[in-house]
Amino acid sequence: MSLDVSDEVEYEALPTNAGLGVNMLAGALAGITEHAVMFPVDMIKTRMQVFATSPSAVYTGIGNAFTRISATEGARALWRGVSSVILGAGPAHAVHFGTYEAVKELTGGNRAGNHWASTSLAGAAATIASDALMNPFDVIKQRMQVHKSEFRSVFTCASTIYRNEGLSAFYVSYPTTLMMSVPFTAVQFTVYEQLKRLMNPTGEYSPLAHVVSGGLAGGVAAGVTTPLDVAKTLLQTKGGSSDPEIRRCRGIVDACRIILLRDGVRGFARGMSPRVLTHMPSNALSWLSYEFFKALIRE
Template structure:
């Protein structure tokens, strides 16, 4: 029988949930976060893709987010800014579910959930493991998304399924994964930097690790923008590899890896070419990662 003056049970610290938090719950929170992150900022991502294409003609050149949005909306229709979003929705849910489930599992194993203690190695390692797993699932969907974001893609593909069939028929299964090593060369350091910055900022702003929406939003946005700026060169080459099948340039169509892409980019556009689209990338990533972390932490808390 309980003592009359017994102290009430302490509330669970949601940051310490993994031991009692099911894999399915982690994956559901991650899926919700992934879809929220990618769909909200999708039009700006479309502008970034257009800016990064190596052989774009005058009609594809967009020198900024505002100008690019206006040119696409007036020239191709407002809804064209969202073309390919179905591929992101289809892939982002499962990919982010795997991403956050892996992240939480590895972080817990490495002792990264202890309140008031900063674990940079756990954050970096869990982030890297999470992105390797999720990118393996997301890469084909990302290829389809990039192809559908290209100008005049509506004339070639009616839907994401039609695009997938076309790519498979004309370029083979390898086309969906030719950019995977390059994607990892971008996303592994991106994720490591993002998680390190996020955990560091969160620990400083919220050392008790209680649920705090403001902290998660600010830390997520700053961490994402910082990581995005530093990994833009790899993102440019990834776009080159994922859209090479739409090019008429034989040299570009023959690019088959990161080093080949880097050499061609340096030859054609110099060092500045490696940072094409850095503005839209940061503008996209800061709010999207803020949304992602906020949605994920809110889902965990609920």
């Protein structure tokens, strides 16, 4: 079903709070779309952030990584682990957007005027809830993405991690993930809402406003939180590392110390380019998909 002029009028006439079910379903569809489309760039980001022991796993940039991975491992390697993201992204994004809209409504963010505190709080609450669900899937995804990964199946990877490292391995990075994701989401939602109001003050259904606002918001948030993402990747992939010091890493303090000692301050910027490149179009696509699916489901 396409959205014509009459659909836009109907969209505008609906209340801002569309209902929890609509928001959660729209969020799930948006999340799956976003992650699946941008997965190869996310894979390159993971490879660039890992402290590799083999020279063949050291990449100088996005183009270099893409060419070498495709040439030595085949193009399919760029999609290794995508099934984990698809399994987790739908439910996690459903919880994310559902929580966001519910908290924003509860704290008065849907009333007329500028309510940046409400959107920031709603974004942070949404992240805490969704990351609790998504973190294990993210660990599995990154274990499958690393250079020379032995895993080709989500379930084999999950069972091996559980058998060798226990349940805690799926959540060892959760505190770091929250330290990264709460400010990421708060910045993202705040920038998105402000830009959307600036570009579309009438509040009409505007795909262009959603795309531009979502893309810029994602890029800003990704750049600001990259240092914590580097630490998160180290924690999530440490179980597959042959480096004893990395395997002994227990939390964000140990991770940051290792990064600083081995690569200096610049180490915290590892993978920033593909991270920003991933989040700008993926966030633009996510918000466009979310607003579109929300309007479509309402219709």
